[in-house]
Amino acid sequence: xxxxxxHPILLVDDEPEILYSLQGLLRxxxxxxxxxxxxxxxxxxxxxxIHVIMSDQxxxxxxxVQLMHRVKTEHPEAIxxxxxxxxxxxxxxxAINNVGLYRYITKPWDPDELIEVLHQAAARYDDIVERExxxxxxxxxxxxxxxxxxxxxxxxxxxxxxxVHLAEFETQGNALLPRLERAMSGxxxxxGxxxxxGxxxx
Amino acid sequence: MNSAPGTSAMKVLIVEDSLVTRxxxxxxxxxxxxxxxxxxxxxxxWEFVQHDHYPLVLTDWLMPEMDGLELTRRIRSCELPGYVxxxxxxxxxxxxxxxxxxxxxxxxFLVKPFDPDELRVRMRAGERIIxxxxxxxxxxxxxxxxxxxxxxxxxLASLGQLAAGMAxxxxxxxxxxxxxxxxxxxxxxxxxxxxxxxxxxxxxxxxADPQLAAQLAxxxxxxxxxxxxxxxxxxxxxxxxxxxxxxxxVQNLREFARLDAAELDELDLxxxxxxxxxMLRRELDEQQISLSTHFAPLPPVVCRPSKIHQxxxxxxxxxxxxxxxxxxxxxxxxxELDHAVVEVRDHGCGIDPAHLPRVxxxxxxxxxxxRGAGLGLSICYGIIRDHGGSIDVDSQLGRGSxxxxxxxxxxxxxxxPNR
Numbered sequence: 293x294x295x296x297x298x299h300p301i302l303l304v305d306d307e308p309e310i311l312y313s314l315q316g317l318l319r320x321x322x323x324x325x326x327x328x329x330x331x332x333x334x335x336x337x338x339x340x341x342i343h344v345i346m347s348d349q350x351x352x353x354x355x356x357v358q359l360m361h362r363v364k365t366e367h368p369e370a371i372x373x374x375x376x377x378x379x380x381x382x383x384x385x386x387a388i389n390n391v392g393l394y395r396y397i398t399k400p401w402d403p404d405e406l407i408e409v410l411h412q413a414a415a416r417y418d419d420i421v422e423r424e425x426x427x428x429x430x431x432x433x434x435x436x437x438x439x440x441x442x443x444x445x446x447x448x449x450x451x452x453x454x455x456v457h458l459a460e461f462e463t464q465g466n467a468l469l470p471r472l473e474r475a476m477s478g479x480x481x482x483x484g485x486x487x488x489x490g491x492x493x494x
Numbered sequence: 495m496n497s498a499p500g501t502s503a504m505k506v507l508i509v510e511d512s513l514v515t516r517x518x519x520x521x522x523x524x525x526x527x528x529x530x531x532x533x534x535x536x537x538x539x540w541e542f543v544q545h546d547h548y549p550l551v552l553t554d555w556l557m558p559e560m561d562g563l564e565l566t567r568r569i570r571s572c573e574l575p576g577y578v579x580x581x582x583x584x585x586x587x588x589x590x591x592x593x594x595x596x597x598x599x600x601x602x603f604l605v606k607p608f609d610p611d612e613l614r615v616r617m618r619a620g621e622r623i624i625x626x627x628x629x630x631x632x633x634x635x636x637x638x639x640x641x642x643x644x645x646x647x648x649x650l651a652s653l654g655q656l657a658a659g660m661a662x663x664x665x666x667x668x669x670x671x672x673x674x675x676x677x678x679x680x681x682x683x684x685x686x687x688x689x690x691x692x693x694x695x696x697x698x699x700x701x702a703d704p705q706l707a708a709q710l711a712x713x714x715x716x717x718x719x720x721x722x723x724x725x726x727x728x729x730x731x732x733x734x735x736x737x738x739x740x741x742x743x744v745q746n747l748r749e750f751a752r753l754d755a756a757e758l759d760e761l762d763l764x765x766x767x768x769x770x771x772x773m774l775r776r777e778l779d780e781q782q783i784s785l786s787t788h789f790a791p792l793p794p795v796v797c798r799p800s801k802i803h804q805x806x807x808x809x810x811x812x813x814x815x816x817x818x819x820x821x822x823x824x825x826x827x828x829x830e831l832d833h834a835v836v837e838v839r840d841h842g843c844g845i846d847p848a849h850l851p852r853v854x855x856x857x858x859x860x861x862x863x864x865r866g867a868g869l870g871l872s873i874c875y876g877i878i879r880d881h882g883g884s885i886d887v888d889s890q891l892g893r894g895s896x897x898x899x900x901x902x903x904x905x906x907x908x909x910x911p912n913r
Contacts, residue, residue, distance in 0.1 A: 313670035316677035377665040400669035400741060403676035 298323040299414040300340060302370075304333045304347035304359065317403055322410065330354030330362070337367050343417040344410060346397075349376035349384055357387040364391050369420065371413040375399055427476045434472065438465045503529040504621065505546070509539040509553035509565065510583070515606075519552065522610045526617070536560025540568055547576050549624045550617070555584035555595070563598045570599035577627045579620040583608075642851065650875060653856055657747040664744050672737050679730045686723060746869040747856065758905070760794035761802055763834055764827055770806040771825070774814065781819050788826045792834050796904050801877045805885075808870040809838045809897050816842030816895060832902055833883065839896040845889040853887060874899075881905060 300323040303314050311326045318324055325340060327333035330353060333345065345363055349356035356374040363370055375397040376384050384396045394413055397406065441462040445455065506528045510516040516532055523530050531548065533539035537559040542548065551569070553562040560568075562582050569578050581602040582595045595603050601623065602616055700707040771778075771785065778785060795802075813823050817840050826837040845853060852858045854875040878885045882902050889895035 307666055307670075309670045310666065313673040313677070316681075317673055377662060399665055400672050403673055 299343045299417070300325065301410060301414070302327065302333060302336055302340075302342045302345040304328075304330065304345065304351075304356070306348065306351040310348070318407065318410065321407065322414075330356075330359035333359060334362060334366070337363065337370065342367065342370050344371045344373065344413045346373040346375060346410070348399075349374050349380045355383075357383060357391060360387070360391040360393060369417070371417050373397060373409070373413060375401065424476070427472060431469070431472045431476065434465055434468055438462060438469070441465065503527050504550060504624075505529045505531065505548050506617075507531045507533060507539060507542055507548040507551045507553075509533045509536060509551065509557070509562065511535055511554060511557045515554070515583075519613070522613060523617075526614065528617075536562060536565035539565055543569055543574070543578065544572075547574070548578060549576060550579045550581070550620050552581050552583060555582055555586065563595065566595070566598045566600050576631075577624065579624050581616055581620060646851065646854070647879070650854060650856075650872070650879075653872075654876065657856060661744045661748045664740070668737065668740055668744065672734070672741075675730060675733055675737070682726060686726070689719075743869070746873060757798065757800075758796065759799050761797050761799040762794055763792050763802070763836060763901070764789040766799065766803055767806055767825055767827070767836070770803060770810060773807070774810055777811070777814050778823075781814060781817060781821070783814060783817055783820070784822050786822070786824050788824070790826075790828045792827055792829050793903055795834055795901055797881050797901065798877075802881075802901070805874045805877050805899065806836070808874050809899070812870060812897070813838050813840040813842070813895075816840045816844070818842060830900075832904075834901050834903065836899045836901070837896055839894065841894040844891040844893050845887070845895055846891055847889075850887065850889060854885070 298321065301318065302325045303311055303318075304327045305311050305314075306328055308328065311328070315324055315326065325336050325342065327336055329351060330347070333347065336342070337345070345360075345367075347356040347359050356376065360372045360374060363372055371394045372392065373395050374384050374387075374393055377399045381396075381398065384393070387393065388396065394416060395409055397409060441458050445458055445462070506523055508516055508519050508523070508530060510519065510532075511534055516534075520530050520532065528550075531542060531546075533542055535557045536553070539551070539553065540560060543551070543565075551565075553565055555562040562584070566580050566582065569580065579602075580600045581604055582600045583604050583606055584591070584595075585606045587605045592603050602620065604613065604616055696707065696710075699710070767787070767789070771787070810823075810825075817823060822841050824837070824839040826835075826839070828835045828837075849858075854871050856869055856872040858872075875885055878899055878901065882905060884900045885897065887895055887897050
């Protein structure tokens with residue numbers, strides 16, 4: 293992620309004043325999208341790449357946790373944060389592991405802490421993307437190495453020692469490839485499993 | 495033979511102008527273990543009755559100064575703390591006399607000359623009435639106390655619901671107002687900086703467009719820009735401070751309304767008190783308060799330790815605040831049947847009897863505005879109630895207060911503090 297490009301963040305709350313207020317706070321540092329309901333949020337997620345989604349818990353129709361369930365299956369890459377009034381804390385804490393929440397934040401929040409938490413969430417998104425990219429690159433690299441090794445062995449030229457080493461290299465590569473493939477398919481569906489509890493408290 | 499009820503003898507007042515009769519009656523009464531006071535006439539008896547309680551008065555009818563009938567009327571017409579049982583002694587035996595005596599308020603009537611046995615049975619009848627009256631008064635008092643406690647707990651319960659609703663409603667606006675203030679603070683600073691930068695070009699502007707420059711100077715003066723620049727930080731600080739107080743109050747209300755969960759665990763109350771006292775060491779030292787603790791061995795109490803710590807902290811802080819410098823605070827624990835008792839006693843200013851019934855109500859405070867929201871004791875009340883315990887207070891104005899917490903050793907299954 294280049295320095296000039298802002299992370300796209302989706303804010304969800306049924307109270308427009310909260311959305312407006314958050315926009316004021318975050319507009320300089322993030323690219324902001326807002327939604328006043330869970331269904332609106334899902335619509336936006338379909339149309340735009342969203343790195344972090346932060347939703348209020350108590351909303352009519354779809355609660356924040358319910359929304360995050362949908363997000364987890366439909367857009368697993370987005371980092372999920374729920375912010376909540378005290379009364380709903382228990383429901384949110386219980387949901388932390390189920391829906392893989394990155395954090396929860398209590399209302400009223402501390403403005404500086406909120407910004408900090410969102411930066412951390414965005415950094416986490418970058419880390420995950422980077423890790424996936426790394427795996428992809430590694431995978432391509434190893435595949436290419438295997439192909440080259442096979443080619444060289446078939447040509448049957450060179451010293452006996454070199455041929456033995458090439459055989460070893462190919463065996464190791466064959467063992468490594470399925471591991472890489474497993475890591476790549478598994479890594480995308482879970483957001484690292486790092487659901488740190490504690491939230492930014494005011 | 496007969497004896498006065500209870501451990502102490504019943505006090506009897508004999509009112510009789512004849513010394514012989516008086517002594518005769520006295521001898522009988524003392525033989526029956528009564529404590530006897532003599533009066534020679536009604537006026538003297540009236541003095542005695544006003545200053546001391548005589549449950550039983552034996553009075554002659556015809557006497558100088560004030561006769562027995564007048565004494566009876568006076569006793570009945572004034573509000574004495576306990577009931578006075580009156581037996582009239584007289585030589586009159588006409589039916590009309592008896593009616594007159596009973597009308598005046600006498601309870602019984604004994605015709606002279608009487609024999610000691612008759613006196614004895616009349617005295618015993620009187621004692622039965624007195625005992626009944628006492629029991630009734632006691633039951634009445636207990637009923638009134640129970641009713642007051644019930645009214646109090648219902649009032650506090652409905653206040654708790656109100657508090658929970660309020661806390662929830664206030665939360666969202668407080669959240670965005672706090673946030674908006676932070677945004678305004680940040681952005682206004684930037685605008686002020688921008689303005690300063692523009693002002694550096696004032697000279698160039700005056701040469702290029704004198705009219706616009708004059709207009710700007712006027713606007714600047716109208717806005718009192720110097721003042722704004724100087725006072726913006728303070729305006730924001732004060733507003734944020736005020737909001738912090740609102741948040742704090744909401745938080746306290748939530749605790750009174752028990753909206754926050756806490757973990758169940760076993761707690762050594764004596765150790766909890768000791769650690770809380772350690773925390774308050776500075777406050778105690780500053781006021782040079784001498785502290786004495788009397789801890790009885792206690793089994794561990796199953797409770798929500800963080801909440802119980804909070805109760806101890808509140809009670810001890812209150813005791814410190816109530817104490818004069820170099821005052822004395824006593825902390826005592828005891829084990830009773832199935833519960834622990836914790837007492838915090840101070841010898842400070844005490845609580846006005848008029849305030850005493852209200853000290854556990856949220857927002858009830860006698861402190862100056864801003865010095866205390868009046869939520870500490872109501873939070874204690876809520877926490878202890880949720881543990882199935884009780885909290886009460888004895889206090890005398892100018893002499894100090896004793897707060898007493900009773901906490902069951904084990905939480906009852908129905909008393910889950912989290913509903």
